[in-house]
Amino acid sequence: MSHHFISDLHLSEDTPALCQLFTKTLQQWQGQIDSLFILGDLFEYWVGDDDDSAFLQPLLAAMQQFSRHTPLQVMRGNRDFLLGEGFSQRSGAVLLEDPYLLQAYGQRYLLSHGDALCTADTAYQQFRAMSRNPAWQAAMLARPLAERHAIAAQARSQSEAPSSSKA
Numbered sequence: 001m002s003h004h005f006i007s008d009l010h011l012s013e014d015t016p017a018l019c020q021l022f023t024k025t026l027q028q029w030q031g032q033i034d035s036l037f038i039l040g041d042l043f044e045y046w047v048g049d050d051d052d053s054a055f056l057q058p059l060l061a062a063m064q065q066f067s068r069h070t071p072l073q074v075m076r077g078n079r080d081f082l083l084g085e086g087f088s089q090r091s092g093a094v095l096l097e098d099p100y101l102l103q104a105y106g107q108r109y110l111l112s113h114g115d116a117l118c119t120a121d122t123a124y125q126q127f128r129a130m131s132r133n134p135a136w137q138a139a140m141l142a143r144p145l146a147e148r149h150a151i152a153a154q155a156r157s158q159s160e161a162p163s164s165s166k167a
Contacts, residue, residue: 003104004029005037007113010079012044013055023062031069040077040098040113045156047148048141049086060090067092075100078115078124081131082141 011019029036066072074093076083088095099112118124130136140148 002033003035003037003102004033005039005111007039007075007077008041009038010041010044011055011059013053014044016055019055019059023058026062026066029070030066033070034104035071035073036066037096037102037111038072038074038093039111040075040115041079042074042077043080045152046080046082046087047145047152048082049084049090050141050145052145060087063091063093065092073100075111075113077113078128082137 009018009022011022026036063072072091072093073096074083074087074091075096075098083095085095087093096111098116099110102109102111115124115128131140140151143151
């Protein structure tokens with residue numbers, strides 16, 4: 001058996017085939033591997049554990065079923081940094097801090113999503129520091145769900161726009 005690692009799936013309503021592949025893969029791997037580590041950006045964006053979007057229900061149910069048989073660990077990424085205890089309860093996943101030290105097979109491995117290493121992108125690093133602040137997160141999560149979705153969609157479109165300042 002083995003540990004499996006995935007990252008940057010960016011699951012969303014716009015990627016139904018990928019969402020289906022993810023749930024099918026969980027079914028195939030369930031009980032067949034030692035554990036699954038999802039190293040950030042599982043979702044295109046996560047606006048809070050209270051999100052009841054229809055596309056999330058089968059994904060979270062598949063994760064919950066998987067986690068009953070196989071350890072499931074999820075690290076927050078730059079798109080789903082608001083994953084919290086509610087997500088853990090709904091998915092059965094254990095949330096990992098970034099970076100995370102894994103000891104397996106007599107070795108030590110440092111796991112990270114990697115966005116903290118994008119040091120040349122100073123604007124992103126400023127946003128990253130702000131968005132990981134518990135007070136900022138509490139203020140964001142206090143906004144209505146629809147407003148958070150609108151903010152995430154706007155941030156997504158801005159991040160996809162060409163920019164010469166990214167490195």
